[in-house]
Amino acid sequence: xxxxxxxxxxxxxxxxxxxxxxxxxxxxxxxxxxxxxxxxxxxxxxxxxxxxxxxxxxxxxxxxxxxxxxxxxxxxxxxxxxxxxxxxxxxxxxxxxxxxxxxxxxxxxxxxxxxxxxxxxxxxx
Amino acid sequence: xxxxxxxxxxxxxxxxxxxxxxxxxxxxxxxxxxxxxxxxxxxxxxxxxxxxxxxxxxxxxxxxxxxxxxxxxxxxxxxxxxxxxxxxxxxxxxxxxxxxxxxxxxxxxxxxxxxxxxxxxxxxxxxxxxxxxxxxxxxxxxxxxxxxxxxxxxxxxxxx
Numbered sequence: 001x002x003x004x005x006x007x008x009x010x011x012x013x014x015x016x017x018x019x020x021x022x023x024x025x026x027x028x029x030x031x032x033x034x035x036x037x038x039x040x041x042x043x044x045x046x047x048x049x050x051x052x053x054x055x056x057x058x059x060x061x062x063x064x065x066x067x068x069x070x071x072x073x074x075x076x077x078x079x080x081x082x083x084x085x086x087x088x089x090x091x092x093x094x095x096x097x098x099x100x101x102x103x104x105x106x107x108x109x110x111x112x113x114x115x116x117x118x119x120x121x122x123x124x125x
Numbered sequence: 126x127x128x129x130x131x132x133x134x135x136x137x138x139x140x141x142x143x144x145x146x147x148x149x150x151x152x153x154x155x156x157x158x159x160x161x162x163x164x165x166x167x168x169x170x171x172x173x174x175x176x177x178x179x180x181x182x183x184x185x186x187x188x189x190x191x192x193x194x195x196x197x198x199x200x201x202x203x204x205x206x207x208x209x210x211x212x213x214x215x216x217x218x219x220x221x222x223x224x225x226x227x228x229x230x231x232x233x234x235x236x237x238x239x240x241x242x243x244x245x246x247x248x249x250x251x252x253x254x255x256x257x258x259x260x261x262x263x264x265x266x267x268x269x270x271x272x273x274x275x276x277x278x279x280x281x282x283x284x285x
Binding site for chain 1: 137138139140143169170171172184186187188189190191230231232233259260261264267268271274275
């Protein structure tokens, strides 16, 4: 896309975002969803969880009211910090998604990926 | 399929961005051979650039790509509108200004408009903006786009 200087946040689940996944790249633009487990007001680092997976989010550029226990969605770029290869998403936008059906969301995400793959295959064949 | 030409076709961003211009008609864009002129997108507003009195440019990110949108705000000064009934022009201008005021970063918007191209980049020239608050609305939009594509938009009618 010539005119847009920002990238689309690729949809990923927190479970998929481990150090061995192809999405786990420095600077990758991602969209993540999860429940706020804790929030450090001084560092503005929030931790969101989805099942057993978690991710740190740098929320310093957001003017979002963060409440522990609520569900949030963030779009931003992944920064991988050394030495422990830990990912932190530097969020550009965030929103409260309390009421989201996460099961349906994850299922729909799979359907969306299948659809995209089918469409792209159809174009090249 | 003429029926799709006058409707706001629900397209995922990756699909929208692959539309190709039809050389003989600047208002038409082809999706696998089917001519379209209008589309609907739904996603998170991730950029916002206001040129006061002229336009508001913004981006809608639906998870599959980013659709550039342009909302014109220049109706009162534009020669294009100078021959129209002034009270109509004021109304259009007022509605556009209202849309501009509700578009904010991080909100989910349903945007409808005409498919246009600017310097080779495909974009949406906005006619309607609705801010959506339901957290499950994006899921619904994805599923609707998939269903409509598979059952309707992809189905090429046989020539008679």
